[in-house]
Amino acid sequence: MDERLKNVVLEHSDDIVNMWLKEVDAHKKNDYTSTISEEMFENTNREFVNVIFSSIEKQGLSSDLDDFSERLINLGWPLSYLTDGMQVFRRVVTDFILKQSEKVNSDHFSEILREVDGWVDPIINRLVNEYSGSWEHIVSLQRVALQELSAPLIPVMDNITIMPLIGTIDTERAKLIMENLLDGVIKHNAEVVLIDITGVPVVDTMVAHHIIQAAEAVRLIGSRCILVGIRPEIAQTIVNLGIDLGKFPTKSSLRKGFQSALELTNRRIEDTRSNDQDIEKLIDSLDGE
Amino acid sequence: MDFQSCVNIQKEWDIVGARQLGRDISRKIGFGTVDQARIATAISELARNIYLYAGTGKVCFETLEDMNKKGIRIVAMDEGPGIQDISQVMEDGFTTSGGLGAGLPGVKRLMDEFDIISHVGEGTEIKVVKWLR
Numbered sequence A: 001m002d003e004r005l006k007n008v009v010l011e012h013s014d015d016i017v018n019m020w021l022k023e024v025d026a027h028k029k030n031d032y033t034s035t036i037s038e039e040m041f042e043n044t045n046r047e048f049v050n051v052i053f054s055s056i057e058k059q060g061l062s063s064d065l066d067d068f069s070e071r072l073i074n075l076g077w078p079l080s081y082l083t084d085g086m087q088v089f090r091r092v093v094t095d096f097i098l099k100q101s102e103k104v105n106s107d108h109f110s111e112i113l114r115e116v117d118g119w120v121d122p123i124i125n126r127l128v129n130e131y132s133g134s135w136e137h138i139v140s141l142q143r144v145a146l147q148e149l150s151a152p153l154i155p156v157m158d159n160i161t162i163m164p165l166i167g168t169i170d171t172e173r174a175k176l177i178m179e180n181l182l183d184g185v186i187k188h189n190a191e192v193v194l195i196d197i198t199g200v201p202v203v204d205t206m207v208a209h210h211i212i213q214a215a216e217a218v219r220l221i222g223s224r225c226i227l228v229g230i231r232p233e234i235a236q237t238i239v240n241l242g243i244d245l246g247k248f249p250t251k252s253s254l255r256k257g258f259q260s261a262l263e264l265t266n267r268r269i270e271d272t273r274s275n276d277q278d279i280e281k282l283i284d285s286l287d288g289e
Numbered sequence B: 001m002d003f004q005s006c007v008n009i010q011k012e013w014d015i016v017g018a019r020q021l022g023r024d025i026s027r028k029i030g031f032g033t034v035d036q037a038r039i040a041t042a043i044s045e046l047a048r049n050i051y052l053y054a055g056t057g058k059v060c061f062e063t064l065e066d067m068n069k070k071g072i073r074i075v076a077m078d079e080g081p082g083i084q085d086i087s088q089v090m091e092d093g094f095t096t097s098g099g100l101g102a103g104l105p106g107v108k109r110l111m112d113e114f115d116i117i118s119h120v121g122e123g124t125e126i127k128v129v130k131w132l133r
Helices: A002-011 A013-028 A038-057 A063-075 A079-100 A106-150 A171-187 A205-220 A232-241 A254-264 A273-288 B012-029 B033-054 B103-110
Strands: A154-157 A160-166 A192-199 A224-228 B004-009 B057-065 B070-078 B113-119 B123-131
Touching: A002 A013, A002 A038, A002 A079, A002 A106, A013 A038, A013 A079, A038 A063, A038 A079, A038 A106, A063 A079, A063 A106, A079 A106, A106 A171, A160 A171, A160 A254, A171 A192, A171 A205, A192 A205, A192 A254, A205 A224, A205 A232, A205 B033, A224 A254, A232 B033, A232 B103, B004 B012, B004 B033, B012 B033, B012 B057, B012 B070, B033 B057, B033 B070, B033 B103, B033 B123, B057 B123, B103 B113, B103 B123
Parallel strands: A160 A192, A192 A224
Antiparallel strands: A154 A160, B004 B057, B057 B070, B070 B123, B113 B123
16 A cells, blocks of 8 residues: 555656645745745755655655755755645645545545655654754854853953953853953953943842952952943942942943053053144145155 | 733743843833833842742733823732741842842832732732832
8 A cells, every 4th residue: 555655656746746836836926935036946846846756765764855955954945935845745645646546435535644644744854853953053153152252351451451241141141250350360460350331231139249249259369340331320220229339449431440440550541642743743844845 | 001911930031031021111101211220120130039039930011001100010920939028038138049138129229119929838929110200
């Protein structure tokens, strides 16, 4: 029976392919693939249906299927194109076999359905697995990328280091901040560390607690910590929450924090504009000649 | 009380989801940036309490419209262990988790109305309201 159904399908593969292509083409009108060129769409359809037939013929999943799905993933085709295509295939093949059979009773019907499901379902499962595998891969790559960005430490000058924080701080990131801060202070031999929270949207007790702990740890290893980038609304919520940040200096902007860091390390910014003007005068006088 | 939406708290990142939804709703009501920050911080504290102490729960938002004032009500519900001594957790500096102990009293100061019901072994429900002025 199995072989017979399979042979019927394989013998009439041309008819089935044509029916399938017509149905899939009708699908195209109202959905995702409308931006893809006709030619591309047709070629992909042909390839897709060949892949389906070859895996039915071989009674198992072929490596063609893997290659095909991998290519579509890379091209950014939606998964729904493949699953819709398989559903259409299931319907077309079932219809076709039913038309071919002389006797139609419920036993025969359910047998056909089971047989066709046996061809279609493994392919769908494989395709969905391939796609979700690629998504998981992307998510894990992005998580790593995000982690690399999450607690950067920039040595801007001898003995002065800045840690700009942007985005939400959760417990995992807070841990990373603490580690990077302490490692960096030792490595860059920093006397003053500026923690910039301009980009942190909400400072609640947890975030404040972690910042206080980090600053305290920095103090223990002999450096000083300045918290900068406290926006007015954040200042108000910190006061409302009753958080005591009195143990270390805070500044509204990175610029002011940097100035006091310079003062703490006995340096200051000197204007060199007067020198520039002298040079410009010299150049002007040369042009005049 | 016309509109209600909830965020389930199960993972740490759900706190961020609740906070963003609360901030969006309060922006639509017309709160300024300072009050938006207050509301977002309060949501953050309430959601974090659910995550830390109860494990799971939810945070719900309602837009309030009275005769002449508008506001937002936030309800944080969980079926966690409950709070034994409510007056104790409302004291500044009391903590069981090594935190700052400013969470609940802080929320009370951030918002206009604060209501807490808790039964040991059954769970906790905290309702807070902020009025637009």
